[in-house]
Amino acid sequence: MVELRTPSEWRVFVHQRLLCYYSLYYKAAIQGQFQEATSRRFDLTLKTEHAEHFVRWLYSGKLSIRYSALDTEELFHLYIFADEKDILALRRDVMSELVKKEKVDLPYELVALATNSLLPSAPLYKFLLDWHVQHWIPSEAAQSQHYSDYEVLSKEFMHLVMCKLAIRARAASNPVQSPCTCCNSPCSYHEHAEYKEWLSSKFSYARATRDTY
Numbered sequence: 001m002v003e004l005r006t007p008s009e010w011r012v013f014v015h016q017r018l019l020c021y022y023s024l025y026y027k028a029a030i031q032g033q034f035q036e037a038t039s040r041r042f043d044l045t046l047k048t049e050h051a052e053h054f055v056r057w058l059y060s061g062k063l064s065i066r067y068s069a070l071d072t073e074e075l076f077h078l079y080i081f082a083d084e085k086d087i088l089a090l091r092r093d094v095m096s097e098l099v100k101k102e103k104v105d106l107p108y109e110l111v112a113l114a115t116n117s118l119l120p121s122a123p124l125y126k127f128l129l130d131w132h133v134q135h136w137i138p139s140e141a142a143q144s145q146h147y148s149d150y151e152v153l154s155k156e157f158m159h160l161v162m163c164k165l166a167i168r169a170r171a172a173s174n175p176v177q178s179p180c181t182c183c184n185s186p187c188s189y190h191e192h193a194e195y196k197e198w199l200s201s202k203f204s205y206a207r208a209t210r211d212t213y
Contacts, residue, residue: 123189
């Protein structure tokens with residue numbers, strides 16, 4: 001067993017094999033020369049409530065329990081953690097949860113947290129770019145957030161948003177417009193290694209969605 005701890009001293013023991021199966025980071029740490037390999041203790045960079053969600057996911061494979069979906073902030077913290085610890089399955093599940101949400105609440109502080117923690121190549125970063133290009137209306141955002149809140153957004157992120165907006169404007173004359181990926185295509189953010197894997201997961205997602213409704 002391996003002990004996981006949060007900064008607030010919450011702790012839990014999880015099965016080593018399960019942790020190593022999902023996380024290349026923990027596999028390398030436990031099987032390598034890391035100090036944690038002998039102590040079997042790891043400090044999590046998560047709040048206790050987020051750590052509880054992670055452990056539940058580790059054993060159940062589910063992020064949301066019945067009638068209780070995680071909010072956007074919780075999903076972002078879990079994604080950043082999964083990015084740090086190289087947990088591909090968790091990253092994919094977070095992106096699926098975000099795409100299927102009817103409404104994604106994205107205050108600028110939360111956007112900044114993600115974009116300052118991730119590389120532009122990260123799927124969550126790409127999701128945020130796509131969402132801002134498709135759905136962001138600055139005048140509406142200004143009604144709920146102070147103008148100075150814009151300052152937390154990085155220049156790099158805003159530059160990429162403007163570049164994608166320019167591409168979208170050039171394509172606006174096309175009579176056939178594809179649905180936005182941020183609301184309709186979780187597989188666009190799943191980091192599939194090859195076409196066969198993408199196709200398999202696409203059918204799996206369709207079946208899961210059909211069974212849910």
